[in-house]
Amino acid sequence: MSIAQIVESVVDGPLPLRVEAYDGSGVGPAEAARRLTVATPRGLSYLATAPGDLGLARAYVSGDLRVEGVHPGDPYDLLADLSGVRFRRPGREQVLELSRMLGVRGLTPPPPPPQESLPRWRRLAEGLRHNQTRDAEAIHHHYDVSNRFYEMVLGPSMTYTCACYPAADATLEEAQENKYRLVFDKLGLRPGDRLLDIGCGWGGMVRHAARRGVSVLGVTLSREQALWAQKAIAEEGLADLAEVRHSDYRAVTESGFDAVSSIGLTEHIGVRNYPAYFGFIRDRLRTGGLLLNHCITRPHNRRTETGAFIDRYVFPDGELTGSGRIITEVQDAGLEVFHEENLREHYALTLAGWCRNLVEHWDECVEEVGEGTARVWGLYMAGSRLGFERNEIQLHHVLAAKTGADGLSGLPLRPWWST
Incomplete structure (x- = not known):
C-alpha cells in the first residue's frame, strides 16, 4: 500500500487538492490549483504521531510538508481547501501499513521544530498558569x-x-x-x-x-x-x-x-x-x-x-x-x-x-x-x-x-x- 492509498482510505469524499509523497504516489485531482507533498519519512512521522493541526504544523514548519500553489506567507487558500476535508478513523490495515512503512523509530514522535513551545503539562514546571x-x-x-x-x-x-x-x-x-x-x-x-x-x-x-x-x-x-x-x-x-x-x-x-x-x-x-x-x-x-x-x-x-x-x-x-x-x-x-x-x-x-x-x-x-x-x-x-x-x-x-x-x-x- 502506498502513502497516497493510505491518505485516500482515510478521507471521506473527494480531495479538493493534490497530495503526493516521497514514495512517488499521489491522490487527488492532477489539475488541482494546490499541491501538498509529504517530502520525507520524518514528515510522515509528524503526521502519523500527532494527527490534526499539530502534526500538519510540524511537518509544514520543518519543510517536510511542501506546498505548491500558495505563498508560505499567506497559505489561506490551502487552509480553506483543507477545512473542507473530512477524515475517517484509520482502520487496522492502515495502521499496520503505516507501522511497516515507518518502523518503530518512525512511530516515535520526531523532535518538534525549534519554534514549538512545551505542551501545557510540561510548562507546569515553570509554575502555575498565569503567575507573573x-x-x-x-x-x-x-x-x-x-x-x-x-x-x-x-x-x-x-x-x-x-x-x-x-x-x-x-x-x-x-x-x-x-x-x-x-x-x-x-x-x-x-x-x-x-x-x-x-x-x-x-x-x-x-x-x-x-x-x-x-x-x-x-x-x-x-x-x-x-x-x-x-x-x-x-x-x-x-x-x-x-x-x-x-x-x-x-x-x-x-x-x-x-x-x-x-x-x-x-x-x-x-x-x-x-x-x-x-x-x-x-x-x-x-x-x-x-x-x-x-x-x-x-x-x-x-x-x-x-x-x-x-x-x-x-x-x-x-x-x-x-x-x-x-x-x-x-x-x-x-x-x-x-x-x-x-x-x-x-x-x-x-x-x-x-x-x-x-x-x-x-x-x-x-x-x-x-x-x-x-x-x-x-x-x-x-x-x-x-x-x-x-x-x-x-x-x-x-x-x-x-x-x-x-x-x-x-x-x-x-x-x-x-x-
Missing part, C-alpha cells in the same frame, strides 16, 4: 521575536490588534488609526485626562492619546516592545505625557485614572483570573472613569483553551471565552456595562493585510527570523483569518464605567462616538 513568571515567558515567546520582523508584518502603525475598517477598501494603516480613534472616543478622553493602557504593545494607543493631550501610562511584559515604544515616544517628543513600562500590569500602583484601555490582553490572563483582573481595573479608575476592553472571544461562553498549534507555536497558555462571560465578569467586579460590539469581520480584514505584508517582505522576514518562524506566522495568520470569517472566533469591545454610589454615570444618554 509564566506569563512573562509566554509573552516573551510570542512578542520578542524581532521588532524588525514586526515592523515588516504589521506596517508603520506597529499595531498587533484588530483594526477597525471605516470601509472595506480602507488601507491597513487607515483602519488601525481609526481603531485608536474609536477607542479614544469611546473612552471620552480629553486633554488633561489620565489613561492607563494595559498590555500596550509597541505603544500605539499610548502615543495616539498623548498626541491629543492625554497623560498616558502603558505597561507591557515584552522588553522588546517597551524599548521600541520608549524610543518612539522620545522621537515624537511625547515624553512629558507618555510613559511605557516593561512591567506586569499587576505591578501598577497608581490609581484615579480617568480611563483604562485593555487592547488585546484579556486573551492572555486566563478566564479564572477575570475577577481579579477586572477588580484591578476597577480599583485603578476614579469614580465615573471608563474601561474599554478589546479582546478575541468565542461565539459561545464556555472557557476554552486554544488548540495545540496555537498553544505550542503562537500563544502559550492562551484562553478564550465569549463576550457574555466577559460582560458578566465586568459586572460582577462592580462596573456598569454601557456598550459592546463585535468587530469579527474587521479582524479577518486585518489578518489579510498582515499576510500581504508578510508576502511582500518574505525574503527580508526569512533573513530576520528564519524560514521556520516565518512559516509559523503565515500559517497562524491565514488560519486565524479563516476562523474569523467563519465565526469560529470573534472580537468584542466592551465599554464599562465605574458608576458612583448615587448611580449617576455622568455619561450622555446616547453613544457619543462616531462609528
